[in-house]
Amino acid sequence: MTSSPTVPAFTLTRPRDAPLDPPPLYTELRAKQPISRVSLWEGQLSPWLVTRWEDARAVLGSPAFSSDPTRPGAPTFKKDTVQNPRGFFASHDDPVHAAMRRTLTREFMVKRITELRPAIARLTDELLTDLTELSGPADFVEHFALPLPSLVICELLGVPYEDHAFFQEHSRAIVDFNTTAQESMQAFARLAEYLLGLVETKRTRPGNDVITRLAAQVDEGVITDQDAADLSAFLLFAGHETTANMIALSTITLLSHPDQIPHILGGQEQVAGAVEELLRYLSIVHGGLRRTAVEDVTIDGVTIRAGEGVIVPIHVANRDPEFFTAPGDLDLARANARQHLAFGYGIHQCLGQPLARVELQIVLPEIFRRLPELKIAVPMDEIAFKQDTVVYGVVELPVTW
Numbered sequence: 001m002t003s004s005p006t007v008p009a010f011t012l013t014r015p016r017d018a019p020l021d022p023p024p025l026y027t028e029l030r031a032k033q034p035i036s037r038v039s040l041w042e043g044q045l046s047p048w049l050v051t052r053w054e055d056a057r058a059v060l061g062s063p064a065f066s067s068d069p070t071r072p073g074a075p076t077f078k079k080d081t082v083q084n085p086r087g088f089f090a091s092h093d094d095p096v097h098a099a100m101r102r103t104l105t106r107e108f109m110v111k112r113i114t115e116l117r118p119a120i121a122r123l124t125d126e127l128l129t130d131l132t133e134l135s136g137p138a139d140f141v142e143h144f145a146l147p148l149p150s151l152v153i154c155e156l157l158g159v160p161y162e163d164h165a166f167f168q169e170h171s172r173a174i175v176d177f178n179t180t181a182q183e184s185m186q187a188f189a190r191l192a193e194y195l196l197g198l199v200e201t202k203r204t205r206p207g208n209d210v211i212t213r214l215a216a217q218v219d220e221g222v223i224t225d226q227d228a229a230d231l232s233a234f235l236l237f238a239g240h241e242t243t244a245n246m247i248a249l250s251t252i253t254l255l256s257h258p259d260q261i262p263h264i265l266g267g268q269e270q271v272a273g274a275v276e277e278l279l280r281y282l283s284i285v286h287g288g289l290r291r292t293a294v295e296d297v298t299i300d301g302v303t304i305r306a307g308e309g310v311i312v313p314i315h316v317a318n319r320d321p322e323f324f325t326a327p328g329d330l331d332l333a334r335a336n337a338r339q340h341l342a343f344g345y346g347i348h349q350c351l352g353q354p355l356a357r358v359e360l361q362i363v364l365p366e367i368f369r370r371l372p373e374l375k376i377a378v379p380m381d382e383i384a385f386k387q388d389t390v391v392y393g394v395v396e397l398p399v400t401w
């Protein structure tokens with residue numbers, strides 16, 4: 001295998017031909033050279049791009065790879081690199097990663113998330129009622145897809161929703177490719193500063209929420225005040241940008257496949273399967289998961305040396321025809337959809353996935369039950385898709401109902 005870059009001027013988000021399909025370049029590479037070297041940041045880095053489902057899983061599940069973006073050779077989103085605080089634990093390796101993640105695992109156990117179902121259903125109902133009272137057309141992102149997960153994460157964390165303009169703006173700056181790593185960490189630090197105030201408040205006015213329980217872990221000496229604030233900031237931004245984009249894109253996808261809408265209105269099990277297929281089909285974390293080899297490792301006959309970077313474009317791996325039959329088709333009844341990598345795989349697999357799943361399982365059927373005449377109010381080519389962000393989505397979605 002040659003080590004000279006196959007793709008000379010690679011960028012982390014490529015233009016797409018069709019808005020719901022991965023960029024064709026990746027698909028071509030997966031067929032011709034599934035583990036190829038690409039040139040990033042004007043040749044300063046030449047990480048490996050791993051595009052097959054099986055190889056992607058092998059990388060993400062292997063202890064031979066680090067998630068620390070400050071390691072030499074790490075294929076970073078931004079040209080500059082900064083050390084993220086340890087509460088932003090997706091960017092840390094074990095044991096720091098495990099210690100930080102452990103402070104939150106109980107919060108995302110399926111049982112606890114199931115208890116949130118009535119609150120999510122109530123918020124969904126209220127927002128859809130408010131939407132239908134507008135004279136339309138209205139922006140579905142502003143009136144539904146964004147406020148719903150924001151309200152849910154606020155309820156879970158114990159953050160006042162009145163402050164949503166502040167934390168949504170900073171969350172956007174964190175995932176935007178057009179900010180430097182420095183700027184994006186500054187946005188994160190502003191969020192954390194705001195949450196540090198809340199950690200303090202919860203000591204005198206505790207609630208039944210994550211921040212109150214993190215404050216208790218500070219008092220027990222498990223973490224510091226700053227950790228509690230950073231962990232809360234991480235959840236606040238990870239918890240609503242992703243789900244909001246998934247709600248908006250799933251709505252577009254279902255409206256573009258009207259024959260499948262009856263499926264999303266089926267029983268709980270059928271809806272759960274449909275949500276997995278939408279997660280696979282859309283795979284919104286389209287910037288690619290990034291790792292650096294800490295030792296030499298051979299994947300599918302290709303040796304990746306210690307210190308070399310790897311990018312795993314999960315939206316491409318999730319369309320691998322060797323694993324998913326007719327992967328470009330949306331098939332809400334697909335038997336192996338749940339084996340998608342949309343939440344990642346291995347020790348960094350999405351902590352919030354039970355919450356994201358429950359939200360989507362409640363919200364998507366309710367949208368189509370309540371708004372049977374829902375339509376996108378502009379032609380598809382006038383919808384502004386978010387290309388330059390870690391998470392794919394739409395800026396706004398004008399709809400009528």
Ligand code: HEM
Pocket residue numbers: 067089090091101153234235238239240242243246284285289290341342343344345347348349350351352353355356
């Ligand atoms: C549909 C919605 C979502 C998608 C597609 C998604 C996707 C992902 C992916 C791909 C990763 C792995 C990153 C990596 O390996 O480098 C991840 C990690 C993470 N996600 Fe999500 N996520 C979603 C919703 C949420 C929600 C609702 C929360 C929290 C409330 C959340 C919290 C996290 C956290 C804390 C991590 C880091 C886990 C670790 O490093 O151990 N996510 N997510």
